[in-house]
Amino acid sequence: MTELLLRVRFAETDRMGIVHHSRWAVWLEAARVEWLRERGLSYRELEDSGVSLAVTSLALSYRAPARFDDELAVMVQLREARSRRFRFSYRVLLLPDRELLAEGETVHVPVSSTGRAIRLPPAWQERLATSHGGGN
Amino acid sequence: MTELLLRVRFAETDRMGIVHHSRWAVWLEAARVEWLRERGLSYRELEDSGVSLAVTSLALSYRAPARFDDELAVMVQLREARSRRFRFSYRVLLLPDRELLAEGETVHVPVSSTGRAIRLPPAWQERLATSHGGGN
Amino acid sequence: MTELLLRVRFAETDRMGIVHHSRWAVWLEAARVEWLRERGLSYRELEDSGVSLAVTSLALSYRAPARFDDELAVMVQLREARSRRFRFSYRVLLLPDRELLAEGETVHVPVSSTGRAIRLPPAWQERLATSHGGGN
Amino acid sequence: MTELLLRVRFAETDRMGIVHHSRWAVWLEAARVEWLRERGLSYRELEDSGVSLAVTSLALSYRAPARFDDELAVMVQLREARSRRFRFSYRVLLLPDRELLAEGETVHVPVSSTGRAIRLPPAWQERLATSHGGGN
Secondary structure, three states: OEEEEEEOOHHHEOOOOOEOOOOHHHHHHHHHHHHHHHOOOOHHHHHHOOEEEEEEEEEEEEOOOOOOOOEEEEEEEEEEEEOOEEEEEEEEEEOOOOEEEEEEEEEEEEEEOOOOEOOOOHHHHHHHHOOOOOOO | OEEEEEEOOHHHEOOOOOEOOOOHHHHHHHHHHHHHHHOOOOHHHHHHOOEEEEEEEEEEEEOOOOOOOOEEEEEEEEEEEEOOEEEEEEEEEEOOOOEEEEEEEEEEEEEEOOOOEOOOOHHHHHHHHOOOOOOO | OEEEEEEOOHHHEOOOOOEOOOOHHHHHHHHHHHHHHHOOOOHHHHHHOOEEEEEEEEEEEEOOOOOOOOEEEEEEEEEEEEOOEEEEEEEEEEOOOOEEEEEEEEEEEEEEOOOOEOOOOHHHHHHHHOOOOOOO | OEEEEEEOOHHHEOOOOOEOOOOHHHHHHHHHHHHHHHOOOOHHHHHHOOEEEEEEEEEEEEOOOOOOOOEEEEEEEEEEEEOOEEEEEEEEEEOOOOEEEEEEEEEEEEEEOOOOEOOOOHHHHHHHHOOOOOOO
8 A cells, every 4th residue: 555645736626616526537646656666666667668557447436525735645555466457446535634535446558659458577567466455 | 419529639648648548537528518508508607506516426448549639529428317416428439430439427416616415406407307318 | 820719628727716827828739739730730740750849938928817618719820930949929819709818929949759959840841931920 | 935846747748758838837836835835824725715816927938848757846936026916936946956947937916706906915915025035
């Protein structure tokens, strides 16, 4: 489990006065990048080597709004790691009380720079295979 | 069924060279606003009267990427209309061949400007109740 | 002179109830791409050939807000075209009365995919050289 | 002078592989909010009281690109504080070497929730009047 702390930016709100529902996906992604970094994996280096983790599905369920200047924690966990398919789940909490605001899930497939489905480099495969499940 | 045509903006792409997965939600929303407009319902007027259709869930499944300058059609359909819950489904097609790029769904609840769940104005309720299902 | 028509998206607004100041730059860019297209120049093809028009400066002056669902016209004009520097100016008008909402300017330099300043392909140079000034 | 540290998000990049020029304005805004907070001024509270600092102009000059995962420092300084006009300037630096990537400026006027130009609350006026210039 990795936790990314962030503060809601003004530009992330909409005219309802709350964070626009599309912006939460950007936070999930930022938390995912930190999850990788904490396990010694640089997503920037992966991309520089010509491999991306394309998003094939996104699901978000919103329980309560996030507002400008709120401090949030985005918790991310790897739920499934196959050679060609990875699934992460997320919870977004409002600090300091850690009220649950939203839950989400993303599914990813490794692709080459031309978009073809490929396998991850062995170092990534091993690291991801050992990082999902119970306590991670 | 309503169809919104749009052209992919450069700013909607990311460093993978394709449209970022978070941006598609913005297109679904724009299509939803057109769906309402075609049925005589102005979402701007609804909001000006103090009622919003808050998004409580978002799901997107991506089959193929969208690219800068692509011309797309976003098809939207009302799938469910209860007094306090509305569900829309979407398909995003690449023109001119109408290749399916993504499918999505959003669920909405009417809320007051303070975020409290409320009923829609009667005119909206009637219009939505008669607009979902088969040929719409 | 080229004119791009657009309708303000909900996601482009912020909690002030108006369009966030950063979003207007996205509209200027979309108008610029149309300006090129009207002169037979595809920015997508230029990028696919490894050349980009990097933005080196952006200036926007806001006179009145744009709001959700407004219909706007973005007018764009090439003001200066040297071999390694291009300057466009913009006016954003509120329809149907064509009230001036904002004025802007961007400066661009052609760069290779590694970010090195280069010259544009000859066809682009000629087209741009003949397209700026008075009536364009 | 206030300094906001941030890490470039994937969603902030575009197909050139660098941060889109429109996104930098979001960073300047986030830095401005921190500048206010460090001086005891909550922009969220100001807005909740019905007063906003509308942006009337934005200028950005880009010297070098920012890339995904870069760590940046956004430095912000109040340059001018009149009763109805405030001007901030910014520098965006690439860490750890503090290479200058971009410089910017924004001008603001206090407005009511209906968009009418107003004066700031006295506490804000005093605080801003004493916070600009040399060492701030």
